[in-house]
Amino acid sequence: QVQLVESGGGSVQVGGSLRLSCAASGRTFSLLAMGWFRQAPGKEREFAAGITSSGSSTYYHDSVKGRFTISRDNAKNTVYLQMNSLKPEDTAVYYCAAGRAAGVSQSRNYYTYWGQGTQVTVSS
Numbered sequence: 001q002v003q004l005v006e007s008g009g010g011s012v013q014v015g016g017s018l019r020l021s022c023a024a025s026g027r028t029f030s031l032l033a034m035g036w037f038r039q040a041p042g043k044e045r046e047f048a049a050g051i052t053s054s055g056s057s058t059y060y061h062d063s064v065k066g067r068f069t070i071s072r073d074n075a076k077n078t079v080y081l082q083m084n085s086l087k088p089e090d091t092a093v094y095y096c097a098a099g100r101a102a103g104v105s106q107s108r109n110y111y112t113y114w115g116q117g118t119q120v121t122v123s124s
Helices: none
Strands: 001-006 010-013 019-027 034-039 047-052 056-059 068-073 078-083 090-101 111-114 118-123
Touching: 001 090, 001 111, 019 034, 019 068, 019 090, 019 118, 034 078, 047 068, 047 111, 056 068, 078 090
Parallel strands: 010 118
Antiparallel strands: 001 019, 019 078, 034 047, 034 090, 047 056, 068 078, 090 111, 090 118
């Protein structure tokens, strides 16, 4: 069992930055890939970024490449999402999720545990 709690969301102007954190409980955190997903109003939840269990590989949706950076600290059971150069279209509820194994998938069905979400609002 893994419990996930996100923090760090908020409101920011276009071009600004935010850093999301996701604290995990449970002994298996370091064995599992982690992902950040986002869901804008009226849209489906989509993959934003993912990181393998060791942190050696990262993956990004094309819309966030070069602006977002996912990282993890297995000693602290925490995964991060650094978001720079934010745009209005980044406005969404952001969720962290724990995968079924060490590798990353962009499919929501691959992720077993989910946090409650944190709101990110980017205004112009």
